[in-house]
Amino acid sequence: MRLVVIGVNHKTAPVALRERLALVGDDVNVALKQLEALTDGSVIVSTCNRTEIYALVPQTLATSKPASQSSVSQKSASQVLVSPSAGAQVANPAIAPVSNNAFSSSATLSSAAISAHIIKIKTWLATFKQLSLTEVDPYLYVHRDTHALTHWLRVAAGLDSMILGEPQILGQIKRSVHLAQEENTLSNQLGWVVDQVFAAAKRVRNETKVGTQAVSLSYAAAKLVTQIFDDLPSRTLLVVAAGEMNRLVATHIAGLGVGRVIICNRNPERAEALAAELRNPNRRVEVRTLQELPQVLADADIVSSCSGSMDLLIDKTMTVQALKRRRYQPMLMIDLAVPRDIDSTISRIDDIYLYSVDDLQHVIAGNIEQRRQAAVDAELLVSQLVVEMDRRFQVRQVGKDIEQYRSCTQGQVDKLLHESLAQLQQNNATPEAIITELSRRLTQTLTHAPSKLMRKAAREGDSELLDFVVSGLQDGHRSHR
Structure with missing residues (x-):
């Protein structure tokens, strides 16, 4: 298949090295262009947890067999024939056999040639990131052929992620493929492999439960939203404090299609930065001060709070007043803070769904175990799908081989026919x-x-x-x- 994967991830390299090998922004465009000279198509996947190059080794590395094996003897190559009419021996070069290397798609790549080329790609990566190969090489992993295909499918299905079964990596791979298409570095053959990987990853996620349960706080929060509310474009999310954890939660929930977001934060600059991330043509995002929290609480269908305050930010009185103004429409409150931002007694109020960080952790712990059990089924399915993909690739490849063989044979037949027609015109026999x-x-x-x-x-x-x-x-x- 000529597919190779070269990279590092959270299992093989410390974060300091992953940061230095990361390919982001314009780096990716430049790197893809430079890889054109080294590959028959490439895709670069670079995230906080991995930097990987998926590439096809050039077919031109194929080595021809020795002359003694790839051609017949001089006598058989010329095939001495006797003309019935002239009684003389004539040479027939037209029936000389086709050597193996005439079929470029059939030519095999030696293991040594592939290994040497992998070293070239490794060296290029180290040089591109201004590092020495000796510094990088101990952390790099290499997969080839079906092993590379298996790795790619496991990554796409979330089986190789830090959080087992997480869905974000598939979207990141799709963006990487789209960028490769824009840079014209996604060859037809590599594009076919990509299509197979995406289709197989979809089957793994649909036919197993490896990604059905929430296993991160932000993802669990988003799952709660979908279980309690529908018609999300008409819902309002209130984000209390704009720290990193709340940013992740807000990003996940906003990504579900929430139509309005209100951010209350002590630091207006950080609130505006988060607002800029969440704002889009279909979503209204407002920034308010923390003092305005009692007034805007009634507008919120969903509340996510994670501050560093030592005092309660949302108490029972404030919540009851907000519910009255909302005409007792339900509210989901997620308190990720320690110490807590939301009065725990609020959970006893009808129409309030309150989840603390411990509540979410309990949900996640059970879900992680379910995902681990589902991962066994997923790994078995991956193995089956890789075998199927490899067979489809071989069938696809042999189709090209047959086409080339027939074309070459037709050329020989046409030559013989042309010679015979010429003899007929010359009346030589x-x-x-x-x-x-x-x-x-x-x-x-x-x-x-x-x-x-x-x-x-x-x-x-x-x-x-x-x-x-x-x-x-x-x-x-x-x-x-």
Whole structure:
């Protein structure tokens, strides 16, 4: 398949090295362009947890067989023939066999050639990031052929992620593929592999439960929202404090399609920065002071709070007043703060769904175990899908080989026919003699390759191959009777 994967991830390299090897922004565009000279198509996936190069090793690295193996003897190459009309011996170069390297898609890449080229890509990566190969190489992993395909599918399905089964990586791979398409570094063959990976990853996620349960606080919070509310464009999210944890929660919940977001924060600059991340044409985002929290609470369907305050920010009185103004429409409150921002007694109020960080952690702990159990099924399915993809690739590849073989054979036949027509025009022999000679030469041309294969199988004692070829030829003759 010629597919290779070269990279580092959270399992093989410390975060300091991953930061230095990260390819982001314009780096990716430049890197893809430079990889054109080293690959037959490439995709770069770079996230906080991994930097990986998915590439096809160039077919031009294919090594030809020695002359003694790839060509017949001088005598058989010229095939001395006797012309019935002239009684003289004539050379027939037209029936010289086609050497293996004439079929570029059939030419095999030696393991040594692939290994040498992998070192070139490794060296390029280290140089591109202004590092020495000796500094980087101990942390790099390399996968080839079906192992590379298995790795790619496991990554796309979330089986190789820090959080088992997380769905974000598939979107990150799709963005990486889209960028490769824009830079014209996604060859047709690599594009076919990508399509197979995406289809297989979708099957893994649909047919197993590896990604069905929430296993991060932000993802668990988003799941709660979808379980309690529908018609999300009409809902309002209130974000109390704009720290990192709340930023993740807000990003997940806003990504569900919430139509309005209110951010209350002590620091207006940080609130505005978060607002800029969340704002889009279909979402209204407002920034308010923390003192305005009692007034805006009634507007919120969903509240996510995670401040560093030592005091309660939302008490029972404030919540009851907000519910009255909301006409007792339900509210989901998520308190991720320690110490807590929201009065725990609020959970006893009807129409209030209050979850603390401990509540979410309990949910996550159970879900992680379920995902681990589901991962066993997912890994088995990945193995089956890789076998299927490899078979489809071989069928696709042999189709090209057959097309090239037929084209080459047709060229030989056309040459023989042209020579025979020329002899007819020159009246060098009777039509019967020329047709007889043409028939004999065509027979030799068309039977040369299978005859050579049978002799090779006999010499090497490969009875299974010999029986397969002989029975295949016999079946072919019977089918044309």
